[in-house]
Amino acid sequence: MQVQAPKGTEDVTPLQSWRWQLVEAAQREICARYGYREVRTPVFEHTELFLRGVGDTTDVVQKEMYTFEDKGGRSVTLKPEGTAGVVRMLLESRLYAEPMPIKTYYSNCPVFRYEKPQSGRLREHHQFGVEAFGAPLPTVDAEQISLAWELLHGLGLRDLALHINSIGCPTCRPVYHQRLRDFLASKLDALCDTCKDRYERNPMRILDCKSPACQAQLVGAPSVLDCLCEDCQNHFDALQQALGALNVPFSIDPGIVRGLDYYTKTVFEIIGQFPVGKLTLCGGGRYDGLVEQLGGPALSGVGFGMGTERVLLALAQQDIAQAEPALVELFLCTQNEAARMPGLALVKALRDAGVHADMDHVGRSMKAQFKFADKCGARLVAVLGEEELSGGTVTLRDMQTREETKLSLDGAAAEVARRLGKA
RNA sequence: GUGGGUGUAGUUCAGCGGUUAGAGCGUCAGAUUGUGGCUCUGAAUGUCGUGGGUUCGAUUCCCACCAUCCACCCCA
Numbered sequence: 234m235q236v237q238a239p240k241g242t243e244d245v246t247p248l249q250s251w252r253w254q255l256v257e258a259a260q261r262e263i264c265a266r267y268g269y270r271e272v273r274t275p276v277f278e279h280t281e282l283f284l285r286g287v288g289d290t291t292d293v294v295q296k297e298m299y300t301f302e303d304k305g306g307r308s309v310t311l312k313p314e315g316t317a318g319v320v321r322m323l324l325e326s327r328l329y330a331e332p333m334p335i336k337t338y339y340s341n342c343p344v345f346r347y348e349k350p351q352s353g354r355l356r357e358h359h360q361f362g363v364e365a366f367g368a369p370l371p372t373v374d375a376e377q378i379s380l381a382w383e384l385l386h387g388l389g390l391r392d393l394a395l396h397i398n399s400i401g402c403p404t405c406r407p408v409y410h411q412r413l414r415d416f417l418a419s420k421l422d423a424l425c426d427t428c429k430d431r432y433e434r435n436p437m438r439i440l441d442c443k444s445p446a447c448q449a450q451l452v453g454a455p456s457v458l459d460c461l462c463e464d465c466q467n468h469f470d471a472l473q474q475a476l477g478a479l480n481v482p483f484s485i486d487p488g489i490v491r492g493l494d495y496y497t498k499t500v501f502e503i504i505g506q507f508p509v510g511k512l513t514l515c516g517g518g519r520y521d522g523l524v525e526q527l528g529g530p531a532l533s534g535v536g537f538g539m540g541t542e543r544v545l546l547a548l549a550q551q552d553i554a555q556a557e558p559a560l561v562e563l564f565l566c567t568q569n570e571a572a573r574m575p576g577l578a579l580v581k582a583l584r585d586a587g588v589h590a591d592m593d594h595v596g597r598s599m600k601a602q603f604k605f606a607d608k609c610g611a612r613l614v615a616v617l618g619e620e621e622l623s624g625g626t627v628t629l630r631d632m633q634t635r636e637e638t639k640l641s642l643d644g645a646a647a648e649v650a651r652r653l654g655k656a
Numbered sequence: 657g658u659g660g661g662u663g664u665a666g667u668u669c670a671g672c673g674g675u676u677a678g679a680g681c682g683u684c685a686g687a688u689u690g691u692g693g694c695u696c697u698g699a700a701u702g703u704c705g706u707g708g709g710u711u712c713g714a715u716u717c718c719c720a721c722c723a724u725c726c727a728c729c730c731c732a
Contacts (some may be wrong), residue, residue, distance in 0.1 A: 237723080240723085240724085260685055284715095288696095290729080291730095292671095292729080292730050293730080293731075296729095296730090297657080297730075297731085305704080306682080314732090344732075346730090346731075346732095347730095347731070348729090348731080349657080349658095349729090350724090351725075351726055351727070352724085352725080352726070352727095353731095354730090354731070354732080355732095358732060359732090360732060361732095362732095429730080441730090442729095491731095492730065492731060493731095502732095509726095509729095512732085513732060514732070515732075516731080516732065538731095538732060540731090540732030541732085543732055544732090548732085566690085566691075568690050569690090598685090598690090598692060599690050600686095600690090600691065600692080601684090601685085601692095602690050602691085602692090603693095604690040604691095604692055605692090606691095606692065607692040607693055608692090608693090611730070614691080614692080615691075616691075619690080620690080624716065628691095629692095630692090631695085632690070632692070635691090635692095637691090
């Protein structure tokens with residue numbers, strides 16, 4: 234084997250694609266019910282969009298972007314997250330002139346981060362995500378969380394935990410930053426090197442540090458939640474009420490600090506514990522300053538991203554059975570050479586009638602054709618042989634009941650469609 | 657970027673310093689006359705990751721490289 238997929242990428246083979254399709258169908262269905270419309274944005278954008286949007290102090294921007302120069306000397310980047318592109322589209326298409334709110338989603342959106350792959354982590358993965366613009370009320374935060382919660386549970390997942398937090402806004406966050414710095418000032422030497430760096434630039438990220446040394450220093454640290462301004466506090470209170478109204482259980486976790494700089498107020502994650510370990514399936518929050526920061530009007534935003542590979546991994550980890558659709562509903566067995574062309578015409582007539590039909594293209598024996606039909610999950614098998622050809626008929630076998638009936642060749646397609654409930 | 661594990665058939669894995677490297681699953685073909693799922697029989701497929709070293713001899717031992725998996729960091 235010489236050629237292989239680049240590190241950290243995965244193919245979706247014909248043996249697996251149905252699993253993706255089931256998840257994507259669920260995403261589309263729930264978005265339709267919640268009033269979110271699909272958007273599609275380019276796989277790559279100008280690098281500057283992410284520098285300004287995601288924030289140039291974040292790990293994602295600093296060390297994980299797939300950035301390169303195109304032949305015209307422009308710096309472009311494969312999208313490392315979904316939101317910035319949607320905001321750019323909103324501005325470029327002047328969608329903000331439409332009635333608010335604008336509720337959008339993307340499904341199967343490729344996302345690229347240059348990292349070392351491991352379980353549940355790839356260099357290219359795919360996200361489902363929603364974004365709502367021009368909706369400042371916390372009800373929309375709650376609606377999105379509910380959408381994600383319902384989607385995951387609708388797929389059959391269980392034992393998930395919703396963690397919410399508020400990280401304040403430009404009014405109150407600096408107050409908290411200062412309080413946190415004051416608290417940590419005397420403990421600075423004990424922090425890990427990256428956290429020493431974070432101390433000045435973005436002290437909240439220290440809360441997210443997994444180093445035991447740092448965690449030990451954080452005991453008794455002030456919480457953001459004690460520093461929220463009145464507006465943020467009211468928003469957070471109302472969010473909790475809304476989640477209560479929607480029957481979505483949650484826990485408040487001041488340790489939830491998102492890795493992207495644009496978040497304000499609400500942040501949340503949906504986490505599951507699996508045999509492979511803890512997986513964040515979904516993460517998001519509110520980003521009220523982002524649209525303006527990218528040169529647009531002051532427009533609020535809320536959104537989340539959900540990793541499809543992780544959802545599929547979670548489904549596999551919890552042994553959740555998904556019904557694989559049969560490859561064909563009817564398989565046509567041809568007994569001999571003479572039956573092949575009439576058979577091809579019959580299969581076409583069946584397909585025209587909406588039946589998922591196929592026939593032998595390999596030249597196998599009747600027995601092998603039946604075996605193959607069985608592997609394809611065919612409910613019906615049609616047989617075309619000498620006997621049928623001479624009488625202008627086709628034999629139809631129900632693979633479950635083993636009953637066989639003879640149909641006229643002319644009316645066969647319509648009759649099969651009727652039996653399969655398609656007519 | 658740092659650390660650990662693993663590389664043998666399509667796949668999951670055995671194996672051993674010494675003739676023609678194995679098994680389950682899968683694939684294909686058969687078990688009389690045009691008919692599947694179960695069972696039985698048979699067949700095909702491997703530069704034993706790559707390069708070097710030790711050795712009379714390496715798939716087996718050592719080293720390097722590459723790939724892959726996992727952990728940390730970070731995140732979906």
